[in-house]
Amino acid sequence: MAYGIGEVAARTGLSVHALRFYEREGLFVGPIVRDSGGRRVYSDDDIGWVELCARLRETGMPLEVIRKYADLVRDGVGNEPERLALLREHQERIESQMRALSVGLSMISYKVRVYEKRLAEGTAAALWSSPATSASDD
Amino acid sequence: MAYGIGEVAARTGLSVHALRFYEREGLFVGPIVRDSGGRRVYSDDDIGWVELCARLRETGMPLEVIRKYADLVRDGVGNEPERLALLREHQERIESQMRALSVGLSMISYKVRVYEKRLAEGTAAALWSSPATSASDD
DNA sequence: ATAGGACTTAGAGCGGGCTCTAGCTCAAGC
DNA sequence: GCTTGAGCTAGAGCCCGCTCTAAGTCCTAT
Numbered sequence: 001m002a003y004g005i006g007e008v009a010a011r012t013g014l015s016v017h018a019l020r021f022y023e024r025e026g027l028f029v030g031p032i033v034r035d036s037g038g039r040r041v042y043s044d045d046d047i048g049w050v051e052l053c054a055r056l057r058e059t060g061m062p063l064e065v066i067r068k069y070a071d072l073v074r075d076g077v078g079n080e081p082e083r084l085a086l087l088r089e090h091q092e093r094i095e096s097q098m099r100a101l102s103v104g105l106s107m108i109s110y111k112v113r114v115y116e117k118r119l120a121e122g123t124a125a126a127l128w129s130s131p132a133t134s135a136s137d138d
Numbered sequence: 139m140a141y142g143i144g145e146v147a148a149r150t151g152l153s154v155h156a157l158r159f160y161e162r163e164g165l166f167v168g169p170i171v172r173d174s175g176g177r178r179v180y181s182d183d184d185i186g187w188v189e190l191c192a193r194l195r196e197t198g199m200p201l202e203v204i205r206k207y208a209d210l211v212r213d214g215v216g217n218e219p220e221r222l223a224l225l226r227e228h229q230e231r232i233e234s235q236m237r238a239l240s241v242g243l244s245m246i247s248y249k250v251r252v253y254e255k256r257l258a259e260g261t262a263a264a265l266w267s268s269p270a271t272s273a274s275d276d
Numbered sequence: 277a278t279a280g281g282a283c284t285t286a287g288a289g290c291g292g293g294c295t296c297t298a299g300c301t302c303a304a305g306c
Numbered sequence: 307g308c309t310t311g312a313g314c315t316a317g318a319g320c321c322c323g324c325t326c327t328a329a330g331t332c333c334t335a336t
Contacts, residue, residue, distance in 0.1 A: 006312065016313085017295055024316095025293095029276065037302050039313055049276065052245070059242035063293070073276045080260070084253040087246055094243045098236060104197035105232045107190070108225055115222040122218065138167065138187065138211045144282065154283085155325055162286095163323095175332050177283055201323070277336100284331065294320090301314070306307105 003042045012050045019050070026067050027053055029074045059094050141180045150188045157188070164205050165191055167212045197232050 009016045023032060023040075029049060033041045042050075056066050069086055072079045147154045161170060161178075167187060171179045180188075194204050207224055210217045 004312075015295075018293085020314090021294065037313080038315095039302085052276065055242045055245050057293090058238050059246075080253055080257055084250065084257065087250050087253065091243065091246050091250060094239050094246070098239050098243075100196050101232050101236050101239070104193045105229065105236075107193050108197070108229050108232070112222065112225050112229060115218055115225065119218055119222065138190065142282075153325075156323085158284090159324065175283075176285095177332085195323090279336085280334085282331105282333085285329090287327090289326070290324090292322090296319070297317090299315090302312090304310090304312105306309085 001044055003047065005040050005042070008042045008047060008050060011047060012054055014050065014054060022050075022053060022063075025063055027063065027070050029070050056090070059090070060097060061090055061093075065090070139182055141185065143178050143180070146180045146185060146188060149185060150192055152188065152192060160188075160191060160201075163201055165201065165208050167208050194228070197228070198235060199228055199231075203228070 003011070005016050005019055008014075009019060012019075014022075019040075022028065028046070032046060033043070035041050053066055056069075057063075065086065069083065072083050072086070141149070143154050143157055146152075147157060150157075152160075157178075160166065166184070170184060171181070173179050191204055194207075195201075203224065207221065210221045210224070
């Protein structure tokens with residue numbers, strides 16, 4: 001199947017601007033086919049690649065690294081070990097991101113519980129004078 | 139205890155530049171105390187707050203939102219529901235970030251397995267001619 | 277007393293990742 | 307045949323979050 005840039009944007013969640021930008025930046029493996037009028041025509045494979053790029057970006061891979069990966073794929077068979085290394089590195093970065101997120105999440109969840117408790121008590125305790133507000137009362 | 143800006147930077151992982159920047163940006167609840175020479179002197183409470191800010195940033199909270207939260211804390215008692223709402227919103231954003239990361243991670247882990255397999259076979263299969271390289275061979 | 281190092285300010289600069297603009301071409305529908 | 311809408315290019319612009327610079331002050335150690 002063949003798709004126009006607008007369609008691809010709609011399907012992948014990237015903007016048409018971003019798609020053209022990615023292309024200029026060399027993130028695609030092969031050149032995108034053009035129709036008689038010079039418009040980009042994307043194949044299913046292209047969409048697959050765009051979706052991969054989107055996932056890589058979402059997980060924090062810099063454009064430069066995506067480009068490097070695209071370069072490797074473009075160069076063809078023989079550099080699989082390099083591609084694998086690159087992917088594994090990114091795997092690790094994602095894992096450490098997830099650890100950071102879960103540390104942050106528990107900190108915030110703790111605070112949420114504190115506020116919930118304070119509010120539950122506060123509605124009743126407002127009858128008495130509020131206790132000294134500590135500086136760590138955030 | 140009292141700490142200089144360099145010490146705080148070392149402890150929190152933020153740069154001294156970032157600490158001054160955060161202060162200018164109004165991310166702190168109260169003014170940072172200065173010594174006779176005009177230098178910043180941080181308390182343990184300040185460090186706690188800086189660490190909170192660092193966790194919020196790490197989990198993707200924009201400076202503007204941290205500022206809003208600081209504003210609420212500064213305004214004191216009475217706006218707990220707003221603070222709670224803000225925290226809960228961020229909680230949800232973190233959770234959806236984590237979902238995105240885990241989607242990306244499984245995609246990448248799948249690719250890693252594919253490459254591992256290909257390499258394991260390839261070392262042996264190199265004896266035969268390599269099969270047609272598909273366009274989705276990335 | 278002098279050198280070194282940590283600190284101060286205001287403001288400029290930068291890198292990443294888009295995002296938008298201007299001016300144009302093209303294809304399809306009324 | 308003319309409007310509308312989608313697409314094209316090259317390049318400028320923007321937002322965020324720092325990061326760095328310049329020029330100066332202050333404390334400490336030798």
